[in-house]
Structure formats: structure tokens, C-alpha cells
């Protein structure tokens with residue numbers, strides 16, 4: 001089904017990744033529109049060897065759009081997504097605006113692809129980047145022995161917060177190299193040479209990011225019994241989120257069993273080498289790739305039958321743009 005696709009937020013980090021992934025995967029779009037705020041109208045973006053002129057994301061420009069990939073933030077999405085739906089588009093939204101709406105499915109194609117086809121509001125939500133890579137790694141393990149409890153600590157890259165955050169980190173790194181204390185412009189404090197918990201406050205002394213990991217994991221698995229204990233931390237890495245994950249199951253699962261399941265799991269690239277210094281999935285290597293890289297799968301030393309793993313993925317690709325394009329591929333395949 002050749003269709004018209006709009007990328008809303010096309011000038012941003014995720015929007016530009018969406019354009020290149022549509023191109024790389026030869027997505028069957030006969031027309032692609034690059035939409036952003038009024039500020040960017042007239043800019044052009046490279047696509048399929050030519051250029052797309054950026055237009056304003058507004059009601060009129062959704063005419064004839066079949067699939068609208070949104071990555072423009074939560075408030076533009078709340079305002080614009082219903083307009084795109086009213087014009088006949090299926091919206092796949094990257095922001096937090098719709099994720100916990102009971103009438104909006106929250107989809108990771110490797111985990112719950114069927115949910116994409118029950119969308120009473122015409123909107124499908126893309127989960128948070130740190131949740132996507134977690135659930136892709138956990139899915140084969142949940143199938144093996146029903147997960148009861150996950151303890152996850154994240155090491156999240158600056159690009160998870162958008163282009164301006166990347167610019168802030170790079171400027172801070174230059175200041176640090178010049179022997180100055182970094183001055184933050186976007187982050188709430190220095191990130192170069194430092195670690196930060198920079199997300200907005202949620203409830204009970206958790207950040208909003210931490211609560212997203214709890215609620216989204218349960219919604220995607222359709223299992224409110226899964227316990228998730230999260231700590232989210234920003235690290236001075238440009239792109240590539242890492243996660244240290246402890247998992248306890250309803251029955252004992254060994255590292256050997258877990259590796260056998262992860263080896264053939266869709267979207268997972270398993271690194272099985274025994275521990276050696278510097279030999280584990282790293283953001284610098286995983287960046288630009290599609291897989292969720294899982295390594296350091298080992299039996300927990302204190303809790304029999306529980307596991308520890310290390311999970312790394314490109315937050316702009318599998319954590320955002322790629323997941324959205326994969327959902328669009330499901331929609332197009334079903335329409336054929």
C-alpha cells in the first residue's frame with residue numbers, strides 16, 4: 001500500500017532519525033512530508049537523494065496523510081494529533097502525551113504487535129526510550145518464567161533530551177577540557193565530568209522518567225503484577241542508553257536458559273563472551289545500530305534463580321524512531 005507519511009518534528013533528533021530510517025528500510029511511502037514548528041518553515045532536510053522542504057505542522061497540512069509519525073513533544077502532540085486523526089491519519093506518537101491513555105495502545109513490535117490494531121482514538125503511542133530497550137530484552141525472559149521483579153538502573157545519554165541538550169553537553173565538555181567548571185544551559189547542572197538525575201519530579205520522590213519505566217513496562221506486558229524498581233541517571237554520553245538490570249522470576253531461571261532464549265529473540269543481539277575488561281555492549285559501538293544489545297547475563301549471587309544483565313541500545317533509533325517506523329510497517333502490512 002503506497003501511502004503518504006508525515007514526520008512531525010522532522011527537524012529534531014528523532015525526526016531526522018525517522019527520515020533516515022524510512023529511507024534505509026525503503027518504507028513504501030509515495031510522499032513524505034517534513035513538518036515542524038513555524039520557526040523551521042522553509043528549511044530543507046535531505047531525503048532519498050533530494051530535499052524535503054519543511055512545512056508547518058498544522059491542520060491543513062495533514063490533508064491526505066495516511067500515517068503521521070509524531071516526535072514534537074507532548075503539548076504539540078496533544079493539540080495536533082487529534083487533527084491528524086480527524087483528517088484520516090493513523091498517528092504514531094513518540095511523546096509522553098498519550099502513553100498511559102487506556103484508549104491508546106503502547107506498542108513495541110517485538111513484544112505486543114497486536115495491540116497496534118486496537119486503537120479507538122486512531123493514535124498509537126511509542127514508549128519511552130529507556131522502557132523500549134528494557135522490554136525487548138525482558139520479553140523472552142518473561143515468556144520463560146514470568147517476571148515478578150525487575151530492578152533497573154539506567155545510564156542515559158544526553159540525546160534522550162533532544163538537540164539542545166546535546167549542544168549543552170558538547171559545550172560543557174569544551175569548558176571542562178579548558179579547565180573550567182562546566183556551565184549548564186539546558187541540564188539543571190553540569191553533565192560533563194558528572195552524573196545527573198535531571199528529570200522532572202514525579203511522585204513519592206521518584207522522577208517522572210522512573211515512573212514511566214514502571215507504568216509503561218506493566219502496560220506493554222499487560223501485567224500489572226510486575227514489580228519495577230527504577231533509578232534513572234543521565235551520563236555524559238551523546239547517544240546510547242545503558243541499563244543494569246536485575247530480574248527475579250516466578251520460577252528459578254538460570255543464566256544458561258536465559259541466554260538460550262535471548263539468542264533467538266527478535267530485536268536482541270546477545271553478547272555471550274565471558275566477562276573480560278572492556279568486553280561488553282557499549283554505547284559507542286551500539287550507536288547507529290538497530291538491535292538491543294544484551295550482555296553480561298549472569299546468575300545472581302545472592303538470590304537463587306534470579307539474573308543480572310546489561311542492556312544497551314541507540315535511544316534515537318530503537319528507543320524512538322525505529323520503533324515508530326516498525327509500528328508503521330505493521331499498519332501498512334495489515335492494510336495490504
Ligand SMILES: NC(=O)c1ccc[n+]([C@@H]2O[C@H](COP(=O)([O-])OP(=O)(O)OC[C@H]3O[C@@H](n4cnc5c(N)ncnc54)[C@H](OP(=O)(O)O)[C@@H]3O)[C@@H](O)[C@H]2O)c1
Nearest residue numbers: 009011012013014036037040071072073095160162163320
Ligand atoms: N531523543 C530521544 O532519545 C527520544 C526518545 C523517545 C522519545 N522522544 C520524544 O520525541 C520527541 C522529540 O524529541 P527530540 O529528541 O527529537 O527533540 P528535539 O531534537 O528537541 O526536536 C523537537 C522537534 O519538535 C518540533 N516542535 C517543537 N515544538 C513544535 C510545535 N509546536 N509544533 C510542531 N513541531 C514542534 C521541533 O521543531 P523546530 O525545529 O521547528 O523547533 C523539532 O523538530 C519528544 O517528545 C521526546 O520526548 C525522544
